[in-house]
Amino acid sequence: MTYASPTYVEETRLGFRFLATHTWQHHVLRVAINDLKRLLGEPLPRGGVLLDAGCGQGKSFRLLQAAFAPDRLIGLDADPHSLALSRAEAQREGIAVELIAADCAHIDLPDASVDVLFCHQTFHHLVEQERALAEFWRVLKPGGRLLFAESTKAYIDSWVIRWFFRHPMHVQKSADGYLAMLRAQGFRFDDANVSLPYLWWSRAKDFGLLERWGLRAPPPPGQREETLVNVAARKPAQA
Template sequence: MTTAAKPSADFRAKAFVPETRFGNWFLKTYTWRHHVLRVAIEDLLRLSHGAVPEAPVVLDAGCGHGQSLPLLARYFSPSRLIGFDCFAPALADAQGHARATGTSVELMPGDCSDIPMPDASCDIVFCHQTFHHLVYQEAALAEFYRVLRPGGLLCFAESTEAYIRSWVIRLLFRHPMHVQRSAEGYLAMIREAGFTFDAENVSYPYLWWSRARDFGLFERMGLRRRPAFGEREETLVNVVARKPLAWCAGVGESHTRQR
């Protein structure tokens, strides 16, 4: 297991690559909420195999404009829900979605590589389509590990390098290209951060919107065969990973810092 040094304040401005104007518009659409967020949350619940605790404390790491908040409230029934993001205009939009949850939601500004929460203070970290924007990915994972209670869950849903580097995504969105990873690369990094998971906790969704070459149109028209698993380069990866229950000094010290 390795740890990454936290970025200094001098480099904090480079820790996140903000979206384009088109990207910020798209993140507010029904397509994003229904075909991307909802589908990912339902898949993550399936991958958890019933391990989600009752009334959990849920941290939405990179909540953006807040469309995830009502969905997380509906599917997880949290006792406490925290929306966390570094982009102030998005958090302002998230206030309306927070009110729509019908429950108490805390909105918190900050960087995923430096989360202002105590050690072992939440049950679930939900990280959806956030990681490919982050430069200090190892530091962010170390923070997710730190704030989770022993036995807590990281619900991680991400686009891979194959998708982020496709021409249409490069045209419409902005990302730190030097840190993009394959599906297996993300899974290896999560394991290296100390999390555990099995094959039954991982999926590789092959959704229409993730096929940037033609968005699955040729398949729907019968002009192209849908490639089977193992024949294609995966564009999405979902995983529910667990912080081990045995969070003792030998493991926790490398992920914990004084506050």
């Protein structure tokens, strides 16, 4: 298969199938979007152009449409098979979506043309992360919002994820590493715009089973290696 990115790391069959499941849509996507809405605060941005960078199989479209009611929804992915499934998902949900086969490091959209850019669990798949972030900055309008939700190296490098999924391991970052990269690009956010969820599915060693069974207390923030980072950032109006 020919991908739109020369550095694309092909997912395993199991990983690809997982992204179509109710577990992914309900426990991962829905939870992340709800958290990002909270981090944005009221009023939520509505209308305008929303870009889903790394849209995968389109399971985010219904949730994004409900949350932000964009006038124009664009889905971008480097995998043609994922885009075909995204198209079918949009038709099934009755949502108008423009689909682009592209690399996040080379986005075929004009400068300052996007109001909200949603990037969920995409960055740990990207080899050219700094270039992709620069592209996000370029296509966002001044005052535009970046909704960034990512797994950290602590999770991606865990035995269960390495066993069942495939990622470019040399580019994985900690939560602090991702926050530093966003700030270095120029994105603005405060502590109130950042969360470090420690959800059951992100527990690197045991999916939180020992804690749910009462055999171990969950480590408090500051005493654990964070596995997720969510950020509602903005491109300054005067960049």
